[in-house]
Amino acid sequence: MLRIEKESDGCVTRLFVSGRIHSDCIACIRSAMKDGCARKILNLSEVTLVDVGVIRFLVNCEDEGIALVQCPPYVRRWILRERAESA
Numbered sequence: 001m002l003r004i005e006k007e008s009d010g011c012v013t014r015l016f017v018s019g020r021i022h023s024d025c026i027a028c029i030r031s032a033m034k035d036g037c038a039r040k041i042l043n044l045s046e047v048t049l050v051d052v053g054v055i056r057f058l059v060n061c062e063d064e065g066i067a068l069v070q071c072p073p074y075v076r077r078w079i080l081r082e083r084a085e086s087a
Contacts, residue, residue, distance in 0.1 A: 004032050013037040018046030023053030033066070045070035055082050 002025050005016040013035055033040050042061060055078050062068060062079070
């Protein structure tokens with residue numbers, strides 16, 4: 001089950017994402033990030049499971065300047081592998 005909590009102070013949007021993230025949940029995360037704030041942060045400390053579509057989404061997020069914080073080690077390694085394979 002996916003849970004998204006949002007904090008925004010007008011300048012920075014922080015999304016705290018927990019649980020399992022499947023590709024069909026990406027639209028929910030994108031929607032939560034659309035608020036006009038220039039700086040966006042995804043806190044992934046409580047993410048338990050992702051699929052390859054989510055990894056590609058997270059790569060794109062970083063490319064767009066969205067910070068991924070407290071990323072689980074397996075997710076970070078997978079992101080690095082995905083970047084290396086696409087280079």
